[in-house]
C-alpha cells in the first residue's frame with residue numbers, strides 16, 4: 001500500500017515573521033563593524049563582567065517556518081543554566097564559570113582539503129552568512145530534551161564558502177583549547193580539545209546548522225559562544241561548542257567521546273528510542289523545565305523525513321549512539 005506521509009515542510013507558512021524584521025536585521029548588520037569599534041572601550045569593565053557582545057544588534061532574525069516543532073519552547077532561563085560543557089566542569093551548573101571565556105578576538109581556522117586554507121575572524125564569517133532562526137528539538141544522550149530557538153546559518157552555506165575539495169569526506173570541528181580559562185581542560189585524562197565530525201553529506205543536509213544566537217540574542221558562552229554546531233537528529237554530544245577549527249578530511253575522525261568511551265558513544269550517534277545506551281533506556285525523554293514530564297523519544301528525534309536517506313547505504317554501521 002502506498003501511503004503519502006505529509007512532510008514537515010509541506011505545512012503552509014502561516015506564522016512567518018513579518019518582513020519588517022528582515023529590514024531591521026540588515027540595517028543593523030551593515031553597522032556591525034562600526035558598532036564593534038564603538039563598544040571596544042567597554043572591554044575594560046570596572047566590575048570585571050564580560051563586555052557586551054558586539055553582535056547584539058544582529059538579533060532577532062527571521063524565523064524559518066519550514067522547521068516546526070509541536071512542543072512548547074523550553075524557558076530561556078532553563079536552556080541557559082542547565083548545560084553540558086565539560087571544559088568548565090562536569091556538572092550542569094557551569095554557566096557562571098563559562099563567563100570567563102573571552103569571545104574576541106575569535107579566530108577560526110579552515111583547513112585540510114580546501115582550496116585555500118585560511119584563518120578568519122568570527123565577525124567576518126558572520127558578514128558572509130545569512131542569519132535565520134530555527135526552532136529545533138534537542139535531545140541529550142542522557143535522556144533529557146529541550147526545544148530551542150537557535151539563530152545562525154545553515155552549515156551547508158558555510159561549507160560552500162570554505163570551498164572544500166572533492167576528496168573531502170568528513171568535516172571535523174574542534175572547540176577552543178585554553179586551560180587558563182577552562183578549568184576542565186586541566187584534567188589531562190580527557191582527549192582535549194573537544195572534537196566532533198560529520199560525514200560531508202550530513203554536513204550538507206539542510207538541517208545542519210551553526211548557531212550564533214539563542215532566544216533572539218547572541219548565543220551565551222555556556223551554550224557555545226560564539227558559534228556551535230546544531231544537528232537535531234543526533235544526540236546532543238555531537239553539537240560541539242565554541243568552535244575554532246573546521247578541517248575537511250578524507251578519513252573519519254576520532255571524536256572526543258569515542259576517545260573517552262567508545263563502547264558508549266559512537267561516531268554517528270543518531271537518536272533511536274529502540275537502541276538503549278549501555279547504561280540506560282532511550283525510549284523516552286524528560287522535557288527540561290516541565291517539572292519532570294516525560295514524552296516518548298522519536299526515531300531520528302522526529303527528523304527522519306529530512307535525514308533517513310543519509311543512512312540507507314550505511315546499514316552495516318553503528319548508526320545509533
Ligand SMILES: Nc1nc2c(c(=O)[nH]1)N[C@H]1C(S)=C(S)[C@@H](COP(=O)(O)O)O[C@H]1N2
Pocket residue numbers: 079082083084085086087139140141175194222223224236237238239240241242
Ligand atoms: N566543547 C563542548 N561541546 C559540547 C559539550 C562539551 O562538553 N564541550 N557537551 C555536549 C553535550 S553532551 C550536550 S548535551 C550539548 C549541550 O548543549 P547546551 O548546554 O547548549 O544544552 O553540548 C554538547 N557540546
Ligand SMILES: [Mo]
Pocket residue numbers: 084140141142235236237
Ligand atoms: Mo549530552
